[in-house]
Amino acid sequence: MFADMRKIAGLAWPVLIGQLAIIAFGVMDTVMVGRYSAVDLAALGLGSSVYVSVFVGLTGVVLALQPISGQLFGARRYTEIGEEVRQGLWLSAGLAALGFVVMFFPEPLLAISHVPPALHERTEAYLRIAAFGLPASLAFRVYTALTNGVGKPRLVMILQIGALLIKIPLNLWFIFGGFGVPALGGPGCALASTIINCVLAVIGLTLLARLEFFAPFEIFKHFCWPERRRQVALLKLGVPMGLSFLIEVTSYTFMALFIARFGTTTLAGHQITGNFGAVLYMTPMSIGVATSTLVAQALGAHHHEAARTLARHGIVMACTIGLGYAATAFILRPEILAGYTTNAAVVAAAMPLLPIMLIYHIFDTFQTVTAFVLRAYKVAVVPTVIYAVALWGVGLGGGYLLGFDVGGAVPVWLTGARGFWAASAASLAVAGSGLFLHWRAISKRRAFEQPEPLAS
Template structure:
């Protein structure tokens, strides 16, 4: 009797859980930064909120371009074209070098973005130092992104998870050393988080290189045995054709939060500190649907590479359904435990009062966020990214950020009192996620229908 094949939901869950653990380890770095810096000073926490928002915008936009490797490698893996995977990885490494130059320039000269926050000179100085230190981390962090995309695409996320957990264990003592000082080092406050991040980033990249070099199971992909390979412009253009719209969609999504932080900073340090705690926890919650989305995208792309379009369709729908159900459940749990969650971040009663009302929004929009990210990743498995990026721009920048500006800062005197301040920005963001989720679901139906006809 033939063994029963595992259900698509089971396969997605088996691939998603190590991705989730690894992503939570990465996000825990930000949680640790926020929690430890909040115990140093409110000004340093505000500087971290603004500085981290800018860095994440730069990093996510650039690493999003490199994420084009994931569906490409997954499709090659599904087609069992293993030698071509090594070729793509080498070209991805060159692309990471080029992107690092762009990113480091943005981090070294952040004044145009910082000026939008109308922040105090002390806060601006701390943000600038924080961002300039992170230029040491950006190149190797982008390089590690290639390792992550490769392992996820071939269905080996546990190797990635192990390194991410090790990095988290190193981050805590390094943060304590650089933030609060010790062993002859002064207390750097918020910028100390960047110093710890840079040290950990280099150690992660070194460990990933050693594993790729010594683990025999990677030899089939011909990563190291072909010698020096120069950048091939046709391959670079192919990566950019898919990677640029993917990177832009990441950038649009993250900058919606970046500009929220910059605009909320105009209200005051307490408001932006409350926003930082809320945004940080929302990012933690986002890791669950993001992990499901990544696992679903990998399995869909592998099915497409094997030319099984019906399987690709069924796996995609299973992933979206799983992400939606889990996110609604978690949203309810967050609302019921919101007071405990905020107090775990900070003992400051003023910041707690600023953050608590915002937790209504992150509990409310879990469904929309889960559906949009999973659907977007399934579309990327089909190598479709341009139209979703346009949808992100209209919804998140137009409806979300534009509507949030009108409600939160109330320049026209029309905003209800309950939505003035940070709450207005969070309401606009929630509405934009609902809009983009609906649009992406409709477009996925169109793409899957066409793929079934042509496949």
Template sequence: MSSRIHVGRIARLAWPLLVGQLALIANGVIDTVMVSRFSALDLAALALGVSIYVSVFVGLSGVLQALQPTIGQLFGAGRHGEIGNEVKQGLWLAALLSVAGCLVLAFSPYFLSFAKASPELVEKATLYLRIEALALPATLAFRVYASLNTAMARPKMVMAIQLCGLLLKLPLNALLIFGGLGLPAFGGPGCAIATTLIAWLMMIVAWLLVAKLPAYRPLNLFGTGFVKPSWRILRTLLRLGIPIGLSYFIEVTAFTLMAVFIARLGAVPVAGHQITANVGTVLYMLPLSIASATSTLVAQAIGANEWKAAKKIGYAGIRLSVCLSVMIGVVVWFTRAHIIRAYTPDPLIVGAALPLFLYIAFYQMFDSLQVTTAFVLRAYKVAVIPTVIYAVTLWGVGLGGGYLLGFDILGITPASLQGASGFWLANSASLGLVGAGLLAYLRVIQRRAGAVGESAFKV
């Protein structure tokens, strides 16, 4: 099968994933815009609460990411009857992770105390996080559903549910943030209530579809009786999932800590950084979707013992992701002034953000390389060494190098690379190193897989 055909398969699977990811981002944008119209205190509480909730959710959902290659390999091998048991154990794992996550969110005042914020701000943020804790079990259970559908190359239903959730977000937010129909104005915590209601509704609809639609019947998910937790299967999922969750956590913290350090430089530099980071996050959704689609098709090929096809699909996805990201990066560079002014008319903030957009093109190219390669490695059920690479490069080179350059610790940093530019340069370089390291390791894994076949990579 030619690379062009593989690229077409990846694109058909990636676009619904991209739409779904953008829907999730849009939820956060809606929260920010609507709460900002309520009060500055509620907006600050939302920002503080979201930073903690996202760190918890990303780490826990990363652990559940182990389900996707596991189910994908079973699906590719035609062992459909075994998928149901893996999914049920995935739901048990989601329940266990929810308990841990809810405890962290319930005791959020201990974490919020490090922010040294005002008591009113801490109180609002605590209420927001405790309401979001109620959403966590439903959100993680929906991630299991999403992993199942993505692994079977059927992401359109997941996208449809996410879009319906987005449509509900605006009216529910308006009602619960500002009050109405006899309900008081909850402010910032109101959007957490809306998120919780929508999360449970999405989860219920998702699993009702699994119970009712004929496409899921061969999986033996329903009608097979109660299944107890299998510690053997859970340990297997955790051995893959914990490193993936840690890699997600490292990526998130490497990015969020940049903002913490840059904030020391003042409000204008951090505002310029925030605009650049927001644009970068939106652009990241494209390679992330391609990476997930590529991983699914590689896992299915591995399950079918089609090792050469798995290798070709992996490289086709990496090339597609990098090429598209480079083209988009060039477009963003030439339209950077218009993009920044869409965020703010403040000339000082525009001036702070403009030089940072130079790094967007390089950043996106390296980011697309590393995320797609990492997802391909996960299709081979390989995650420990990649996580070590993430930790050493993103924390060591990215944050450490950014600190040295940004604050001119050694006294040799050119003026143009001091401040936020130094952090962005170091972060871009660290992502380039991650991409190169993961690509080299992927070649090792592929050679090993081709040499020993199924005995080394059992489902």
């Protein structure tokens, strides 16, 4: 067990550091904008929820490249990896066009929240600026998927740390103004991120062309147009993956849209709680990526029992760490909230949400790593159905019933934003159980199957 955990940790820590650098974008946005104005903080929470829904859903499709390249790498079919990367870049371009339209014209989504005109205007400005960075961000995710799939996450980590160092001064400049630039508040965060995404994309693609490690893949040695067969293979895995991500994130997005009806202060408290939860999420996500990489490579080499063992150990490792995080954060919750804002009303709104979010985090850890393991097996359709039933049905539907006290029988302590968070925690418990049982059935069946050639 410990040997497997060391392997997982060896791949997970660069992913974790890199993702913490990226999630620090959101933390800095929240902290800096929280000191600019409460309205801009609420707009940031609403705008980032919509952006993340669009971005994560599309990213999920692109990330189909990770298990595909992982299995090809395990099978030592290197030139096929290059073919898949080229098709992944074409796919990301098409998805970016779709996402740009949704984000540049966000009115249908914002209408759900019934927010005041000032908040609506700031949120719309945030989304329209962020839309211009989406194509570059998806192109960089192709680079990320490949490097993680072949076990080189440090190549992503270095760029993400560099991006964080650039993000700090850009945020200060655009949020508060200076040197001829007016103070933009919340939308200034989007402008800083858009510039950084473009820089990351250029550097990532340059590394794919220049680094010796990628030379056997012959990524840019050949030009190709979108190839129907490979695009279909990517979409067959990527669309369910993207839908799973989309279901997961939109359940949170619509929660924010509904919570907005309780007022700006409540929404700001929810934003802080969700942002801290996103920081905690980076650890199980990193372990999930690392476990998925090792499992995919073992499957590519037809080592099915090793793949099952690695998967079990990754899940145990993540859940143990998740429990430790939850206990520590519960004790330190006043200090954590004080670090986000000096607004006493916002702290009071966030305080009762944080313990519920920590329970949410424990279940989220379990389902996250299990979902990544299933993606290594190139299994995505059933997990999507599980997510839809659990997160939209139990989470969002249950949250609406509790939060708005539909029927008038919900205890006061379980109404409002607390009801939405409690239902979301329950939904992740349901999702995690379903995903784990499905993985057990799939892994046992695969162990007795004859080796099959990878899709090419």
